[in-house]
Amino acid sequence: MNWHGVKAIYRFEMARxxxxxxxxxxxxVISTSLYFVVFGTAIGGRVGEIDGVSYGAFIIPGLIMLSLxxxxxxxxxxxxxxxxxxxxxxxxxxxxxxxxEVLLGYVGAAATKSVLIGLLILGxxxxxxxxxxxxxxxxxxxxxxxxxxxxxxxFIIGLWADDFxxxxxxxxxxxxxxxxxxxxxxxxxxxxxTWQKIALFNPVxxxxxxxxxxFYGISDVDVGISAAAIGGFxxxxxxxxxxxxxxxxxxxx
Amino acid sequence: MTQRPIIQIERLSKTYDGGFQALKSVDLExxxxxxxxxxxxxxxxxSTLINIVCGIVTPTDGRVLAxxxxxxxxxxxAREKIGLxxxxxxxxxxxxxxxxxxxxxxxxxxxxxxxxxEEVLRDLSLWEKKDAKIMQLSGGMKRRVLIAKALSxxxxxxxxxxxxxxxxxxxxxxxxxxxxxxxxxGVTIILTTHYIEExxxxxxxxxxxxxxxxxxxEDKDVLMKKLGKKQLxxxxxxxxxxxxxxxxxxxxxxxxxxxxLVYTFDTQTEETGIADLLRRLGDHGVDFTDLxxxxxxxxxxxxxxxxxxxxxxxxxAESTAPKGAR
Ligand SMILES: Nc1ncnc2c1ncn2[C@@H]1O[C@H](COP(=O)(O)OP(=O)(O)O)[C@@H](O)[C@H]1O
Ligand SMILES: [Mg+2]
Numbered sequence: 044m045n046w047h048g049v050k051a052i053y054r055f056e057m058a059r060x061x062x063x064x065x066x067x068x069x070x071x072v073i074s075t076s077l078y079f080v081v082f083g084t085a086i087g088g089r090v091g092e093i094d095g096v097s098y099g100a101f102i103i104p105g106l107i108m109l110s111l112x113x114x115x116x117x118x119x120x121x122x123x124x125x126x127x128x129x130x131x132x133x134x135x136x137x138x139x140x141x142x143x144e145v146l147l148g149y150v151g152a153a154a155t156k157s158v159l160i161g162l163l164i165l166g167x168x169x170x171x172x173x174x175x176x177x178x179x180x181x182x183x184x185x186x187x188x189x190x191x192x193x194x195x196x197x198f199i200i201g202l203w204a205d206d207f208x209x210x211x212x213x214x215x216x217x218x219x220x221x222x223x224x225x226x227x228x229x230x231x232x233x234x235x236x237t238w239q240k241i242a243l244f245n246p247v248x249x250x251x252x253x254x255x256x257x258f259y260g261i262s263d264v265d266v267g268i269s270a271a272a273i274g275g276f277x278x279x280x281x282x283x284x285x286x287x288x289x290x291x292x293x294x295x296x
Numbered sequence: 297m298t299q300r301p302i303i304q305i306e307r308l309s310k311t312y313d314g315g316f317q318a319l320k321s322v323d324l325e326x327x328x329x330x331x332x333x334x335x336x337x338x339x340x341x342x343s344t345l346i347n348i349v350c351g352i353v354t355p356t357d358g359r360v361l362a363x364x365x366x367x368x369x370x371x372x373x374a375r376e377k378i379g380l381x382x383x384x385x386x387x388x389x390x391x392x393x394x395x396x397x398x399x400x401x402x403x404x405x406x407x408x409x410x411x412x413x414e415e416v417l418r419d420l421s422l423w424e425k426k427d428a429k430i431m432q433l434s435g436g437m438k439r440r441v442l443i444a445k446a447l448s449x450x451x452x453x454x455x456x457x458x459x460x461x462x463x464x465x466x467x468x469x470x471x472x473x474x475x476x477x478x479x480x481x482g483v484t485i486i487l488t489t490h491y492i493e494e495x496x497x498x499x500x501x502x503x504x505x506x507x508x509x510x511x512x513x514e515d516k517d518v519l520m521k522k523l524g525k526k527q528l529x530x531x532x533x534x535x536x537x538x539x540x541x542x543x544x545x546x547x548x549x550x551x552x553x554x555x556x557l558v559y560t561f562d563t564q565t566e567e568t569g570i571a572d573l574l575r576r577l578g579d580h581g582v583d584f585t586d587l588x589x590x591x592x593x594x595x596x597x598x599x600x601x602x603x604x605x606x607x608x609x610x611x612x613a614e615s616t617a618p619k620g621a622r
Contacts, residue, residue, distance in 0.1 A: 133386060135403065138375060
């Protein structure tokens with residue numbers, strides 16, 4: 044293993060994050076705070092409790108997931124797309140690093156950043172609403188797994204995209220709608236029976252439900268299924284990456 | 297010479313996705329410690345060849361060993377030994393010189409070594425700029441940053457793809473000096489160029505590549521004898537009907553309606569015969585208004601070389617038989 048190589052890529056990516064601190068860390072925190080103000084405080088007062096949890100507290104896990112998904116995808120896809128676009132990828136291609144090492148560096152850094160953002164939002168939420176975490180270990184597992192899996196997914200998008208439009212299209216057209224309809228702001232029990240069935244096809248429902256369970260012990264779907272869903276998606280992404288690297292797809296002439 | 301080859305290229309071919317064949321069964325051996333110039337016009341396949349050896353382009357056929365290691369099967373061992381300065385100025389605009397050099401060293405699997413990186417940057421006159429962002433640097437400096445990156449992991453083989461493209465004369469000479477210094481430290485250097493003068497100035501051996509074929513590989517001195525023809529053109533005051541008989545022993549030709557006299561000479565010999573020519577022209581009352589010398593253009597030379605190689609090897613390329621006894 045070329046650990047120095049992994050470290051070099053990881054450091055490079057983290058430096059990029061901290062160079063654009065405002066954009067990369069502050070902006071998700073600010074936008075989440077706005078959600079708390081609008082939904083938690085203003086509207087939440089009228090909604091009352093859901094399953095014995097105040098509405099402000101109820102939306103915390105969903106809001107964190109929302110940021111985790113979009114930040115993981117955009118950060119990881121950008122990380123690998125930029126050197127491809129600017130041509131500096133030549134150096135990585137000519138270096139004694141294997142694909143696994145490239146992956147560890149880029150995805151590791153993107154996932155680290157997502158976890159940081161998740162924790163920052165968690166801290167920010169404290170300012171607005173009191174909450175507790177019933178299963179901190181599971182909370183950590185979901186946080187890590189989601190960050191890693193969706194960073195991997197973003198990495199694949201970054202590899203696949205050969206222009207900026209493609210880079211944006213999946214996050215914008217697929218991921219954002221799924222996350223907003225994934226039960227961040229409501230329990231799917233509140234939907235009509237038909238919509239409940241449809242919602243079960245949305246993978247994000249499982250993520251948010253599982254993550255919320257780790258906070259409050261309440262969930263829309265069984266937590267085991269949630270864990271299996273995220274694990275399954277991780278395996279799918281790993282398989283896709285393995286296939287891409289095996290075929291040298293879109294990286295080398 | 298019985299130096300062992302540090303790079304062995306065998307039957308290397310590349311057909312790009314669009315179907316264009318950029319390399320046609322190239323065989324080449326680079327000797328350890330030499331400066332090798334790959335000379336050829338734009339589009340000849342120089343960058344393709346270099347990029348294959350460095351792992352950026354996948355070969356369609358053939359095999360490359362770097363220091364005995366197959367560049368595909370044993371890519372780690374092969375690539376550790378190689379540094380590449382690409383043709384284009386590909387840099388991370390927002391990084392500092394120091395950070396990007398440090399990054400390269402790590403990427404190539406070497407432990408951070410501040411003292412060594414400082415030495416590299418000082419050698420390239422970049423030390424004062426170490427904390428500058430790359431986007432603040434001039435083109436010449438960016439090229440040197442790329443060289444610093446390529447040297448950051450102490451490679452034994454350095455590829456320079458068109459090192460003097462877009463670099464002014466002064467910097468070019470600085471670059472040549474640096475390349476020689478590296479060679480003195482035992483680094484093998486392979487550079488590409490489409491300037492004959494650059495190949496002549498720098499190289500121990502020269503390979504001429506044209507349309508994806510390696511046309512000739514020779515020691516520089518031998519090749520320069522073959523290539524080094526220059527012409528002196530004299531614009532005559534009064535047109536001549538023919539070259540005067542008294543001057544018939546000289547390699548003279550009359551062109552341009554008898555208004556231009558062309559003298560062909562060899563740049564490699566001590567005596568070009570120009571002084572003698574001018575004296576004898578004066579003696580015979582041939583007066584001229586202007587004179588200038590020109591080299592045979594690269595294209596002319598390639599055409600000549602390709603003709604020669606076709607004559608000596610009736611059916612070249614495609615066959616896999618090794619050329620000569622290497
Ligand atoms: N990625 C590519 N896809 C298709 N054709 C290419 C690609 N890269 C180079 N070529 C073609 O291959 C030929 C050789 O290119 P190159 O190796 O860059 O030449 P040189 O470096 O000698 O100027 C050119 O005709 C070029 O257009
Ligand atoms: Mg080139």
